[in-house]
Amino acid sequence: MPIRIIDIAQALKVNPATVSRALNGQQGVSEKKRHQIIAYSKKMGYRPNALARSLITKQSKLIGLILPDLNSPYYARIASGANDYAIKHGYNMILCNSARSRETERQNIEILEQQRVDGIIIVSLSAMSDELTELYDLGIKVVQADNIISPRFSSIINNNYAGAYGLFEHMIKCECSNIACILGNPNTHTTRERHRAFNDVMKKHGLSENKQQIVYADSTFESGYKLAASLLDKGADSIFCINDIVALGVLKYCQDNHISVPNDVKVAGYDDLEISGMINIPLTTVHQQKHYLGVVAAKQLIMELETEEKVIPVKIELEPYLVARESCGEKLIKGAKTDN
Amino acid sequence: MPIRIIDIAQALKVNPATVSRALNGQQGVSEKKRHQIIAYSKKMGYRPNALARSLITKQSKLIGLILPDLNSPYYARIASGANDYAIKHGYNMILCNSARSRETERQNIEILEQQRVDGIIIVSLSAMSDELTELYDLGIKVVQADNIISPRFSSIINNNYAGAYGLFEHMIKCECSNIACILGNPNTHTTRERHRAFNDVMKKHGLSENKQQIVYADSTFESGYKLAASLLDKGADSIFCINDIVALGVLKYCQDNHISVPNDVKVAGYDDLEISGMINIPLTTVHQQKHYLGVVAAKQLIMELETEEKVIPVKIELEPYLVARESCGEKLIKGAKTDN
DNA sequence: GTGAAAGCGCTAACAA
């Protein structure tokens, strides 16, 4: 049985209220008593019961984090960032893995309500405006990370349009003229925005008439490997992949079939995985701030939690940046520049 | 303000205790009333206050998870496994990132004590027998994952000796006779066990007299890239790396310098990262069960939490397995076998 | 500056 406030009070022959005040740094306690109480508490290894405290203060100092999948380095880093910020600001985090299932998300939310979390950070793939509206009505603060589902709550996202736009511009500079795209789930904000950037860049360069190849596929290595064959057969001179893993598949196909990258074909990915620069043909890709996205999400949530005024939801877009490596011929470009 | 048990009781003109019994599936309530109460609770969106409940039942149904680093896919997967199992069995998980710092670990433990978690899963790099002993004295259940610090608590680890042993045997079969090792932090169980396996395999094959090169280094891509040069200069015909990232560095060095792998040099890693099979020279490595390690840790902890009897700490070793790909010449070996 | 008392929302022992 852990030691309680009343135990300290009895031992020191003071009132529990005095102990509480002393320990919480409130005024109304003589310095002498305060020192005495703090010293004794430390000596006895006193740990305040957060449960009892939360019950009465109506704030648990707990934040819920709902993630589609902790196995993905992308989400894990968001979690890491959010957790770091939260802990540093006196909040603890309850982790919920939704396994990309809407039903599990619903359960997660219910659990978090029961735990009386002060707020929730949700990274959701499935649309679920209903559940979020319910949370809104309950007065639970929510911040959406990496997606926008409901306009009622703040959201922190990576600017997929800008990231993809810059990458496509780079590909054009690298003399790609027939770019094929392997995209992901067409219902996600991510895919839609990158597709939109593709269309805009093509139009800008008068390539809109091209019969550009756009395919939607699972975002896997195997998808990349399999699709590369037909895309190249049909005349693509370059392939944009929805993420680096898919690009790795394309790269592997090329190497297995003695197709030189970037000479014969140029390949680009998205995400900037840790290993994307470590392979034999370093991958040109777009770097997204993952850890920082989590930090910003936690920061926004805690700000909303601690402000007195009514909060107006904000939409924060983080800017990704191009990582030009060799798979699109960056080295050639650099050489060309030097020649000028 | 969320609806409370007493609100339901008043609306239905019954006693709060009856509502509690009905909702918790306890006996002593007529089926009619139970249905009525459940229906009304659902309709009103009642969410039991876990704080109040935990305060009285003395169990929070909360598990603490202390991790060195959520950014690492290795630890993230352990977390994922533990979380999956815990949620499925009615426990929620509070996540603590220790950032590989012993001081932070100490703080994490204190926070978890305050939250009155029922138990803790700890993945720790730094030795801290003291803190664990304190937890033991407090009666808090702990399970150690991926390391063994205190014999007082159960631990779940990957069998590093067996994994490395099998890999070194494989390397010998692949005609490696001068194996250099790039190891990691010499104070970890992991490094020690793999080193021990190395010595035993060398001895077994009468290679113990070789002036084998053993270096300790940061487990980074750059370490691998830099160290490869000198190790090969000094006559190594093969390099074992403490993990796949280091191996990627070695591989990159070889490719940049037109050293053929596996013909001129053989390279092996450890961990079996997702991408290790996706690169142009697929990496021979050892697969460790990460997700499952987390599952087993959570399972063990919950078992200990729910048993009445005094628990005797167990040590569970998960068996890794060899993933023989091309970087050690597996294909050559296969060919040789066919020739027989 | 300190103490007494009430109560957060729930469960569990005991009565009826």
Added chain:
DNA sequence: TTGTTAGCGCTTTCAC
């Protein structure tokens, strides 16, 4: 089967 009562450990009025 149902109700009454007490109390988990803490904070917070309100007195003094």
